[in-house]
Amino acid sequence: MQVNDDVCFSSSFPYLSHFDITVKRLGNYQRIGARRFFFSPPNAGSIVHSEFDGIVLDYSRQQATVDTVDKLYNLAEAVHLKEKIHCMFNGERINSTENRSVLHVALRAARNAVINSDGKNVVPDVWNVLDKIKEFSEKVRNGSWVGATGKPLTNVIAIGIGGSFLGPLFVHNALQTDSEASKYAEGRQLRFLANVDPIDVARNTAGLSPETTLVVVVSKTFTTAETMLNACTLRAWISKELGPSAVAKHMVAVSTNLMLVEKFGIDPNNAFAFWDWVGGRYSVCSAVGVLPLSLQYGFSVVEKFLKGASSIDQHFSSASFEKNIPVLLGLLSVWNVSFLGYPARAILPYSQALEKFAPHIQQVSMESNGKGVSIDGVPLPFETGEIDFGEPGTNGQHSFYQLIHQGRVIPCDFIGVVKSQQPVYLEGEVVNNHDELMSNFFAQPDALAYGKTAEQLQNENVQQHLIPHKTFSGNRPSLSILLSSLDAYKIGQLLAIYEHRVAVQGFIWGINSFDQWGVELGKSLATQVRKQLNASRTKGEPVEGFNFSTTTILTRYLEESSDVLANPQTLLPRI
Numbered sequence: 001m002q003v004n005d006d007v008c009f010s011s012s013f014p015y016l017s018h019f020d021i022t023v024k025r026l027g028n029y030q031r032i033g034a035r036r037f038f039f040s041p042p043n044a045g046s047i048v049h050s051e052f053d054g055i056v057l058d059y060s061r062q063q064a065t066v067d068t069v070d071k072l073y074n075l076a077e078a079v080h081l082k083e084k085i086h087c088m089f090n091g092e093r094i095n096s097t098e099n100r101s102v103l104h105v106a107l108r109a110a111r112n113a114v115i116n117s118d119g120k121n122v123v124p125d126v127w128n129v130l131d132k133i134k135e136f137s138e139k140v141r142n143g144s145w146v147g148a149t150g151k152p153l154t155n156v157i158a159i160g161i162g163g164s165f166l167g168p169l170f171v172h173n174a175l176q177t178d179s180e181a182s183k184y185a186e187g188r189q190l191r192f193l194a195n196v197d198p199i200d201v202a203r204n205t206a207g208l209s210p211e212t213t214l215v216v217v218v219s220k221t222f223t224t225a226e227t228m229l230n231a232c233t234l235r236a237w238i239s240k241e242l243g244p245s246a247v248a249k250h251m252v253a254v255s256t257n258l259m260l261v262e263k264f265g266i267d268p269n270n271a272f273a274f275w276d277w278v279g280g281r282y283s284v285c286s287a288v289g290v291l292p293l294s295l296q297y298g299f300s301v302v303e304k305f306l307k308g309a310s311s312i313d314q315h316f317s318s319a320s321f322e323k324n325i326p327v328l329l330g331l332l333s334v335w336n337v338s339f340l341g342y343p344a345r346a347i348l349p350y351s352q353a354l355e356k357f358a359p360h361i362q363q364v365s366m367e368s369n370g371k372g373v374s375i376d377g378v379p380l381p382f383e384t385g386e387i388d389f390g391e392p393g394t395n396g397q398h399s400f401y402q403l404i405h406q407g408r409v410i411p412c413d414f415i416g417v418v419k420s421q422q423p424v425y426l427e428g429e430v431v432n433n434h435d436e437l438m439s440n441f442f443a444q445p446d447a448l449a450y451g452k453t454a455e456q457l458q459n460e461n462v463q464q465h466l467i468p469h470k471t472f473s474g475n476r477p478s479l480s481i482l483l484s485s486l487d488a489y490k491i492g493q494l495l496a497i498y499e500h501r502v503a504v505q506g507f508i509w510g511i512n513s514f515d516q517w518g519v520e521l522g523k524s525l526a527t528q529v530r531k532q533l534n535a536s537r538t539k540g541e542p543v544e545g546f547n548f549s550t551t552t553i554l555t556r557y558l559e560e561s562s563d564v565l566a567n568p569q570t571l572l573p574r575i
């Protein structure tokens with residue numbers, strides 16, 4: 001595909017203004033048709049249904065009609081969505097504020113694929129690291145790499161935060177109960193230390209001995225304050241028990257910044273690289289996820305996960321809009337946010353194994369699309385991004401679904417699985433346990449869509465004064481994604497679907513979905529506070545240079561914790 005450079009790096013204004021016009025046009029349409037669903041007579045199914053490689057998407061319960069989707073396809077054409085997807089796969093530096101390509105798709109490409117960044121095929125580098133991970137993880141798993149006292153390293157603590165944590169945690173949780181993956185994890189533990197809160201250190205080291213523990217420090221930049229302090233803390237934990245020389249056997253790293261890894265004291269031979277064209281929140285398929293997961297489950301399981309993600313990459317880059325699951329999802333999300341004005345989205349997996357999926361997508365989506373300006377810096381005349389949250393069904397049903405059914409309108413993603421990872425059938429019960437769960441998965445979208453009228457309640461002889469309380473308005477949008485199973489391959493597919501959906505939304509909105517400047521201000525203010533805490537604690541300096549509120553509360557904090565340095569129990573050796 002020949003693509004003009006302007007398209008790769010655009011907002012750009014012509015597209016934005018076109019978008020604006022289209023918004024108005026669709027806005028009129030919205031007044032005519034917003035409160036109608038896709039009709040769902042049995043023979044209309046194919047229009048609102050897409051299927052690919054064991055995944056079914058049903059979007060018949062969106063607040064839209066077939067016409068809406070046609071208009072959204074037109075919008076996609078107008079903003080050159082196809083070309084923008086091509087720019088991403090082609091290694092153009094579409095993350096223009098950081099001058100970087102966006103090539104997480106290369107992390108799961110086949111060994112013989114060619115994906116260029118700056119004219120260089122990056123796939124061989126990707127596979128070099130994958131091969132190194134395979135070799136290292138096999139050594140640790142089969143006991144040929146042992147700890148300083150000769151004991152096998154059966155426990156892994158992965159230190160990292162944000163994208164260096166949430167994705168791997170989601171995949172680990174999802175694999176934990178998969179019958180195939182869990183076989184390979186017998187006798188092993190994988191834990192994640194993210195929060196700089198020392199409670200997280202205590203929880204993650206509880207019951208573990210440094211003798212049998214391998215610490216993987218995961219940080220793209222190797223400068224993130226939380227991760228570096230946690231890494232220093234666990235280095236001290238290891239050396240207190242085993243001596244400083246043990247660190248070489250018990251600590252490895254994943255980073256793009258190998259110089260800082262070495263400076264920290266980790267042998268660069270025990271560092272696993274990735275590249276600046278991998279965004280933190282898109283890094284689960286790099287060594288960030290592949291190393292800890294291979295240590296826990298073996299490389300072959302993780303390779304299946306990568307293959308699943310790759311299957312969606314191919315589908316995303318080649319399927320027509322009408323059949324393209326990430327494109328359809330992205331367009332419908334834009335419709336819900338920008339046209340219908342719904343600011344939130346609930347991600348509701350009917351699988352306990354997907355317990356950490358919503359928190360991961362929360363970062364992927366909100367850090368990517370929570371922006372206020374277009375890619376070329378022009379303030380946006382519309383809101384982008386959505387507030388993502390979610391819990392596994394049915395737990396969510398007993399928590400926040402009340403609001404979704406009778407309070408605010410929140411578009412919902414229902415995610416279900418055909419075959420349970422852990423089937424149970426209690427003799428004499430009406431249905432097996434997974435069917436019980438899935439009864440809810442099928443029922444909830446209809447409850448939201450069709451509701452319950454006052455008339456129906458009257459026919460049921462409900463007391464008059466209760467009728468308003470028991471009425472359900474219906475017409476609440478949702479979509480359903482049904483996965484044939486939940487193995488490593490399917491988990492990879494699910495991840496890639498959501499990653500690409502978020503990119504589609506960003507491409508349509510004309511923003512840069514791959515930078516994250518919004519996290520910087522808080523970090524630099526924390527640096528000022530850190531300096532103040534040090535000066536006050538060590539030199540008794542008064543709090544200065546902050547506004548009245550911060551000065552007052554900070555002073556109070558210092559006064560009430562003045563004994564903190566005096567407690568020798570909290571001291572770990574510094575090396």
Ligand code: F6P
Pocket residue numbers: 161162163164218219220221222223224227280281367516519
């Ligand atoms: O919170 C901002 C952020 O930069 C995320 O984008 C990133 O995933 C996280 O911090 C961790 O960064 P690093 O991997 O460099 O430690």
